[in-house]
Structure formats: C-alpha cells, structure tokens
Amino acid sequence: MKYLDRDLSWLSFNYRVLMEAIDPSVPLLERLRFIAIYSSNLDEFFRVRVSNIRNIERIDKKKINKRVDFDAKKLLTEIHSEVSHQLVEYGQALEAIIKNLSDKSHIICTKLEDIPDALRPKLLHYFKTTVSAFLRPIRMDSEEELFLDNQAIYLAMVTNSGESIVVNIPSAQLGRFSSFSVDGKSYYIFLDDVIRAHIDILFSGEKINNVFSIKLNKDADLQIDDEYEGNLVKKIEKQIQKRNLGTPSRFLYDQSMPDKLLTTLIEKLELAPEDMLTGGRYHNLNDFFQINIKDAGLSYESLPSIHSLKLEGSRSILQEIEQQDHLLHFPYQSYDYVLQFFNEASIDPEVVEINVTFYRMAKKSIIAEALITAAKNGKKVAVFMEVKARFDEQNNLEWAKKMKDAGVKIIYSLPGLKVHAKVALAKKKDKMYGFFGTGNLNEKTSEIYCDHGLLTANEAMTKELSNLFQHLLTKYTPPSFDELIVSQFGAYESFLGKIDREIKHAEAGKEARIIIKVNNLQEKVLIDKLYEASSKGVDVKLIVRSICCLVPSKKLKIKRIVDRYLEHGRIFYFHNDDNQEVFLGSADWMNRNLHRRIEVCFPIKEDHMKQEILTFLKYQWKDDVKGVWLSSQMKNKRPKVEYKVRSQKEIYEYLKNQYG
Numbered sequence: 066m067k068y069l070d071r072d073l074s075w076l077s078f079n080y081r082v083l084m085e086a087i088d089p090s091v092p093l094l095e096r097l098r099f100i101a102i103y104s105s106n107l108d109e110f111f112r113v114r115v116s117n118i119r120n121i122e123r124i125d126k127k128k129i130n131k132r133v134d135f136d137a138k139k140l141l142t143e144i145h146s147e148v149s150h151q152l153v154e155y156g157q158a159l160e161a162i163i164k165n166l167s168d169k170s171h172i173i174c175t176k177l178e179d180i181p182d183a184l185r186p187k188l189l190h191y192f193k194t195t196v197s198a199f200l201r202p203i204r205m206d207s208e209e210e211l212f213l214d215n216q217a218i219y220l221a222m223v224t225n226s227g228e229s230i231v232v233n234i235p236s237a238q239l240g241r242f243s244s245f246s247v248d249g250k251s252y253y254i255f256l257d258d259v260i261r262a263h264i265d266i267l268f269s270g271e272k273i274n275n276v277f278s279i280k281l282n283k284d285a286d287l288q289i290d291d292e293y294e295g296n297l298v299k300k301i302e303k304q305i306q307k308r309n310l311g312t313p314s315r316f317l318y319d320q321s322m323p324d325k326l327l328t329t330l331i332e333k334l335e336l337a338p339e340d341m342l343t344g345g346r347y348h349n350l351n352d353f354f355q356i357n358i359k360d361a362g363l364s365y366e367s368l369p370s371i372h373s374l375k376l377e378g379s380r381s382i383l384q385e386i387e388q389q390d391h392l393l394h395f396p397y398q399s400y401d402y403v404l405q406f407f408n409e410a411s412i413d414p415e416v417v418e419i420n421v422t423f424y425r426m427a428k429k430s431i432i433a434e435a436l437i438t439a440a441k442n443g444k445k446v447a448v449f450m451e452v453k454a455r456f457d458e459q460n461n462l463e464w465a466k467k468m469k470d471a472g473v474k475i476i477y478s479l480p481g482l483k484v485h486a487k488v489a490l491a492k493k494k495d496k497m498y499g500f501f502g503t504g505n506l507n508e509k510t511s512e513i514y515c516d517h518g519l520l521t522a523n524e525a526m527t528k529e530l531s532n533l534f535q536h537l538l539t540k541y542t543p544p545s546f547d548e549l550i551v552s553q554f555g556a557y558e559s560f561l562g563k564i565d566r567e568i569k570h571a572e573a574g575k576e577a578r579i580i581i582k583v584n585n586l587q588e589k590v591l592i593d594k595l596y597e598a599s600s601k602g603v604d605v606k607l608i609v610r611s612i613c614c615l616v617p618s619k620k621l622k623i624k625r626i627v628d629r630y631l632e633h634g635r636i637f638y639f640h641n642d643d644n645q646e647v648f649l650g651s652a653d654w655m656n657r658n659l660h661r662r663i664e665v666c667f668p669i670k671e672d673h674m675k676q677e678i679l680t681f682l683k684y685q686w687k688d689d690v691k692g693v694w695l696s697s698q699m700k701n702k703r704p705k706v707e708y709k710v711r712s713q714k715e716i717y718e719y720l721k722n723q724y725g
Contacts, residue, residue, distance in 0.1 A: 068614045069699055071587055072114055072140065076147050077699040078611040079106050081627045083151060084693075084701060087158045093169065094363040095629065096162050097353050103155065105351035107148070108216065108282065113455070115144065116284035116314040119339065141339050148342065156345060170250045171358050175346065177262055180254060183247050185262075188254065191243060192263040199235035200260070200267060204228060211333035215283040215311060218349050220260060221318075221326060225272040229329045231279070232267070234260060241352035253356055255347060277319035277326070280348040281334065284311030313337075317344040365629050368717055370399040371725050382409050382520070383416075383491070386498050391520040392674045394681075395504065396630060397720050400511040403518060406500055407432050410491035411439035418445040418492040420534040422484055425457045426464050427509040433464050440472035447474040449537045451484050476538055482553070484537065485658065486665040487651050490530050497527035501667040503634040503649050514633040515713070517649045517678075519667060523548075526667065533665070550666035552652055557591075557659045563639045563646070564594045564603075570642050571602035578640035580682050582608040584633060585653040586615055592654075595621070608632075608685050609695070612655070616697050625701060628691040628713045636678060637666065647675045677723075681716055688712040 085091050086099035122137035163173050174180050180188070205211055206228050213219060218234045236256050243254045257278060264273050316336050318327060320343040330336070361367075373393070379385040382405045393402060408431075410416045419439050426433060440446045450465045452458055469475045478484070487502035500506075504516030521527070525548045532543035533551060543554070550556045564579065571577035579598060586592065586607065592615045599605045599621040607615065607623045610632045617623045626632050637648040650666025652658045669675050685692065690711035693701040 066616060066697075068589060068592065069616055069697075070135070070140065070143075071612050071614055072110075072118070073143060073147065074612045074614060074699055075110065075114070076144065076151070077695070077701060078625065078627075079103060079110070080151055081625055081693060081701045082106065083155055083158065085627055086162070087154065092363050092365055093162060093165055094358055094360070095365055096158070097166070097356065100155070100159055100162065101351045101353040104349070104353075108349075108351065111282045111315040112216070112284065112311075115141070116282075116311065118144075119312070119314055120284070122339070138339075145339070145342065152344070159350070166358075166363075169360070169363065171253070171360070171363075172250055173253045173356070174255070174258065177258055180258070180262070181247050181252065184245050184252060184254070187245065188243070188259050188262060192259055192266065196235070196239065196256070196259055196263075197267065199233070199238050201233050202267065203231045205231060205329055205333055211330075213279075213281045213334065215281065216349070218257070218278060218280045220257065220264075220276045221279050221322070221330060222264070222273050222276045223323075223326055224268065225274065228271075229326055230268075231330075232260065232264075234278075236349070236352060241349070241355050244356075251358065257347060275321075275323075277322040278317075278344070278346060278348055279319070279322075279330065280317040280344075281313060282315040282317075284314055313340045315342050316340045317342050317348050319344060319346060368397070370401075371397055371717075371720050372399050373402065373724055376402050376405075381413075382406055383413065383498055386520050387496070387522045390523065390671060390674070392669065392671075392677065393518045393520070394634075394716070394720060395511045395516045395518065396513065397515075397717050398724070400508050402520070403500065403502075403506070403511075404431050404435070404508060406491070406498070406520060407435040407489070410498070411435040411442065411444070413493075415493045416444060416491050417494060418447075419490070420447050420449075420492075420531075420538070421489040421506065422449045422451070422486050422537070423461065423464070423506060424451045424483075424485055424487065425505045425507055425510070426461055427507045428460060429509075430464060431508055432506055433468060436473055437468055437471040440468070445474075446472070447476065447534070447538050449476045449484055449534075451478055453478050453483050474538075479537075479663075481661070483657075483662045485651050485662040486533075486551075488530055488533070488665050490527060490534060492531070496522060497524075497531060498522050499527045499530050501526075501530075501649070501665065503651055513630055515630045517634045517636075519649070519669070523670070530665075533663075537663070548668060550648060550650065550652075552659055552662055552664040556652065556664065556666065557588075560591060560637070560654075560659075561594055563637075563641075564591075564598050566641065567603045567639060568598050568601050570640070571598070575642055576640060577603040578606075578638075579603055580606045580608070580636070580638040580686075581654070582632075582634070582636040582682065582685065583653045584610050584635070585612040585655050585658075587612055587653075587655040588659055589614070591659075606682075606686055608682070613695055617695050618697070623695040624686060624688065624692050625695050626685060626688055626692045626712060628711070630713055635666070636682065638679070638682065645675055645679075647678050649678070680719060681712075684710055684712040684715040684719075 082103045086096045118137050220232045222230050234257050241256050245252045261276050410419050436446050450461055452461050465475045489500040491498045499521050502518040504514050529546050529549045535541040536543050546554050550559050567577040567579055586609045605621055609623050613623055635650050639646045647669040648666045652664035652666055658664055687708045687710040689704040689706050689708050693703055696702050
C-alpha cells in the first residue's frame with residue numbers, strides 16, 4: 066500500500082478527537098465539548114464527503130463513463146463499518162460523562178424517569194405555552210411526500226390505530242435544552258423529552274406507545290461549475306437555498322425502532338441501504354455546545370492572552386512595524402494587535418489604500434467594521450471575498466453586501482479557484498504594511514485555533530503581496546515571486562525543489578532535515594518526494610493533524626496532536642546546509658490547496674523568530690501527552706511517556722517567559 070485513503074484517514078483523526086472525550090484526565094465539561102466536536106465533525110463528513118462518494122457510486126451504477134481511482138461501494142462499506150465501531154465507544158463515553166456530571170450535581174436527563182416531579186409542572190407549562198406552537202406533525206399515511214429538513218431532528222411514532230406520524234423537534238427555534246435548579250442540583254432536559262412527555266396533548270384521543278428519534282443528512286456541497294458564467298453571487302444564493310433539497314447521505318434512526326415503522330420511513334424517503342445508520346435515543350449531539358455549566362473545576366484552567374510589551378506600549382502599531390517585524394502566535398498571544406492594525410489603518414490619514422482577502426469571516430467582524438470606516442474616511446478599500454467557503458457562504462455574502470454599500474470594492478471568487486490566502490496590505494504613499502497569516506482573519510476562531518501571524522513592513526515581501534492583490538483585483542499577471550511561495554505561481558515546484566535540495570545535501574554527506582506541520586497531507590507527488598527524501602538519508606519529521614495519505618514507517622514517522630486548541634498553523638522547515646529556511650502559510654499539502662486555490666506562504670527572516678518556531682516544533686515532536694503516532698493501519702498509537710511534554714502548555718509557558 067503506497068497511500069492511505071483520505072476519508073478513512075480523516076475518520077482516524079475524528080477518532081482521535083473522540084479519544085479526548087474518553088480520556089478521564091480531561092476535565093468533564095471539556096470531554097462533553099469533545100463529544101460535541103466529534104458529532105459536528107461527523108455530521109459534516111456525511112453531508113459532504115459521503116455525499117460525494119454516494120454520487121460517484123450512483124454514477125457507477127448507471128455505468129456513466131467517469132474516471133475514479135477508488136471503488137466507491139467498497140469505500141462506503143469501510144466508512145460505515147468504521148463509524149459504527151466508533152459510535153459504540155462514543156455512546157460509552159457519553160454515558161460515562163453524563164454519570165460523572167450527575168455525581169457533580171449537574172444532571173443531564175436521558176430518560177423521562179430522570180426528570181424530578183418538581184419540574185413536571187414547569188415543563189407542562191413550557192410545552193403548552195411555547196413548544197406546542199412550533200410542532201408540525203406529518204401523517205405519513207397520506208399521499209403527500211414526506212420531506213425532512215437537512216440535519217433537523219424529528220420524532221417518529223405510531224398511534225394505537227396504526228397511523229405513522231413524524232413530529233419536528235424545533236431546536237433551532239427554542240434551543241435543545243431547558244435548564245432548571247432543584248434542591249441545589251442543576252437539571253438539563255432535552256427538548257425531545259419535553260415533547261415525548263406531552264405527546265398525548267398533541268394527539269388528543271390517540272394513544273402513542275413509543276417515540277423514536279430520526280435525522281436525515283443530505284448532500285450539502287454546493288454545485289457551482291468551476292468555469293461559471295453570469296452572476297456568481299446569484300448562483301451561490303440559489304444553491305444555498307437548494308441545500309435542503311440534496312440527496313440523502315445518512316439516515317440516523319433509533320435502533321429500537323420497530324421494523325414496520327422503519328420500512329415506512331425508508332419507502333417515504335426513498336432511502337437506500339447505504340443511507341442507513343443506527344443510532345440511539347438522541348441525535349445532533351453537537352447541541353451539547355449549548356449547555357452552559359458554570360463550574361471552573363470542570364473546565365480547562367484559564368490561560369489569559371499574552372500581550373506584547375512593545376506593541377502594547379506603542380501609540381502607533383504601524384510605526385512599530387516599521388521598526389521591526391512582529392510574529393504573533395494565537396490564541397496564546399492576543400489577537401488585539403491584528404484588530405489594531407486594521408483600526409489604525411482605517412483612521413490614519415497617511416494610509417491611502419487597504420487590500421484584504423477573506424475566507425471565513427466572524428459573524429460580528431471588527432475587521433470588516435474597520436474597513437467600512439476606512440471607506441467612509443475616503444480611503445481606497447478593496448476586499449477579495451471568497452464566497453465559495455463551504456457553510457460560510459451566506460455570512461460572507463452578507464458582509465460583502467454591507468461593505469459594498471459602504472463604498473468598499475468587493476471582488477468575488479475566481480473561476481476554477483478558491484482564494485484561501487490569509488493576507489492584508491495597508492499602503493501609504495511611500496510605505497506598505499503587510500499582515501500574513503496561517504488562519505482566517507476572524508477574531509472569533511482566533512480564540513480556539515492555533516495559528517501564526519506576521520506583521521511586517523519588509524519592502525520585498527509587501528511589494529510581492531501588492532502584486533498578488535493586483536492579480537486578484539485586475540487579473541494583472543505578476544512577475545515571479547521570490548520571497549513568497551504562492552499557489553498557482555510556482556508553490557508546488559518550489560516545495561519540490563526544496564525537498565530535492567535536502568536530498569542533494571544528504572547524498573553529499575551533509576546534514577539534511579525537513580519538518581513539515583500541516584493540517585492535511587494528500588498530494589501524491591509531494592508524498593512520493595518525501596518517501597524518496599527519507600530513503601536517501603534526509604531526516605523527515607511530519608506533524609499532520611487530520612488527513613494523512615502518506616504511509617508512516619520506522620524512518621518516516623507522523624505525529625498527530627489534538628488538545629484544547631485546534632492545531633491549524635502550517636510550518637515548513639528546511640535545514641538547507643545550515644542556512645535554515647522557515648516558511649509559514651495557509652497551504653496544506655493537498656491537491657486542492659496546491660492546484661485549485663491561491664495560497665500564500667511567507668518566510669520568517671529574523672533568526673530569533675526562526676528559533677521560536679523551531680522551539681514550537683521541538684515541543685510538538687516530543688509531545689507524549691496529547692500527541693500520538695499515526696500507524697500504517699491509520700490507528701492513533703499513544704507513545705510511551707518519556708518526556709511528559711504537553712506541547713500547547715509548554716508553548717504557552719515559553720511565550721509567557723519570552724513576552725509576558
């Protein structure tokens with residue numbers, strides 16, 4: 066086997082997330098959060114990846130000539146098998162978490178009998194006053210088509226007269242949980258159970274014996290032709306509206322449901338055997354994010370953001386950037402300085418132009434507000450807005466409209482490409498200031514994603530960034546990039562060249578070393594080159610959080626880290642005969658990043674900053690608390706505890722000593 070399957074590899078990553086929910090050393094509320102993350106991840110996987118594989122399988126069945134490099138039916142079988150095994154442990158983990166929370170007087174009721182008698186009048190009042198207004202029963206014995214909303218949860222039941230009925234659970238309108246305090250204990254009641262307990266009121270005169278939860282995932286990938294014609298925004302908006310009409314990709318149902326009711330649902334929804342997946346009493350457990358338990362002892366210890374004394378003490382962040390580069394590491398260090406960069410640029414009378422790329426925007430974006438202010442102050446503001454960022458299309462479109470109405474020039478997605486770069490440029494008449502990032506310009510995700518950002522006035526780097534923006538805004542063809550590594554402009558060839566250089570050094574008997582830290586590693590030519598480098602004596606270390614199609618070996622190891630923050634920064638280190646090169650950037654080593662997106666990777670020039678990044682990589686490679694080794698069977702193998710290093714904690718302490 067030369068390559069691991071990308072989808073099975075991703076499932077291996079999501080199991081690593083589940084391991085945090087299982088781990089008793091993780092605080093209880095954080096374990097519940099990992100349950101929610103696992104559930105949310107799996108939901109998106111079925112809506113997008115499994116839907117795509119199902120579509121390929123349907124094409125195969127129709128014998129349409131379409132070239133694919135895998136057996137779709139076999140892969141679907143392997144996916145369902147792996148998910149089924151994981152869900153057994155998922156259920157066991159959730160049961161243990163709920164029991165342990167109950168011991169701490171935080172009771173998540175999972176059976177009607179768990180609800181104290183003192184709460185029943187309150188729940189009855191809530192049902193009659195509020196819940197019942199949102200309930201829309203669907204009688205399946207009618208001739209009407211049964212339509213279920215994508216991702217929504219429902220209750221299915223049969224009356225004593227044999228009629229099959231489906232009732233919606235209006236969690237989007239009312240929230241999933243009701244919380245109450247009784248005798249010093251906190252109770253959290255599923256909305257599902259509020260409905261179950263009063264279902265006789267909804268169907269007066271009819272008896273309902275049992276109620277079963279169901280959920281339907283549908284294909285949620287927008288079908289936008291790469292070489293589109295006409296108005297892209299209208300096409301995106303139209304496709305968003307169609308998301309609810311996608312083909313089924315997963316039907317989750319309570320495993321205790323009787324066969325007759327299940328058969329009725331299968332027939333009414335026109336489901337295939339490959340769509341079916343058994344579940345438990347509750348679905349959409351990513352709703353556990355809604356439970357707000359205030360108990361510091363059940364959560365991670367607080368880690369206040371580390372402030373930069375130089376930036377904090379300066380009245381002008383632009384003037385400070387002129388003096389020296391500033392490398393920031395989120396969420397360990399404060400994201401305030403990125404906000405200050407945009408805020409100052411928007412009001413500084415000497416700044417005449419601001420350019421920005423957005424991929425996923427915060428719903429309440431301070432950066433966008435600063436750009437609106439800049440436009441109203443008469444500055445030339447241009448934003449490249451990627452409106453094909455999956456599941457963020459609507460939010461991005463809304464912000465684009467708001468900024469456009471304020472006078473900001475908005476450029477939308479390019480044909481055949483996504484712009485995934487995380488960059489910004491502020492221009493004075495005689496000076497330019499750049500922000501280069503590994504993560505989105507999004508102050509909300511900066512609180513939970515580990516990313517890096519560089520604030521610089523380096524003339525060569527900002528000049529090349531200006532050229533890139535000219536390309537995005539006017540289709541101008543830029544000259545070659547010598548400082549930056551830019552997808553679509555030689556990034557692929559540049560990375561291959563740097564690996565080849567290390568191979569030559571190894572063959573010449575010199576020290577040769579490569580360290581790559583990415584979210585995903587899939588591009589086969591680069592994987593082959595890493596195999597070659599390792600076989601020829603280059604010391605190759607890989608830190609890959611999620612998808613990894615490279616098969617690890619004794620010489621070529623892969624570390625995976627999952628902890629309280631999501632590892633998101635991409636780092637590329639090449640020893641280069643002791644002339645060390647360090648690049649950070651937005652690009653994973655996947656086909657899409659290198660061949661179908663515009664990405665920007667940027668050099669770290671200052672030696673002390675290079676050493677800072679190398680210190681991070683040292684901690685991450687040694688992490689034997691939250692780091693695991695990926696095996697050739699895609700298993701997460703816990704290392705023998707040798708160093709007792711938890712990299713995120715070590716990095717925080719290191720930065721606190723450096724800057725605090």
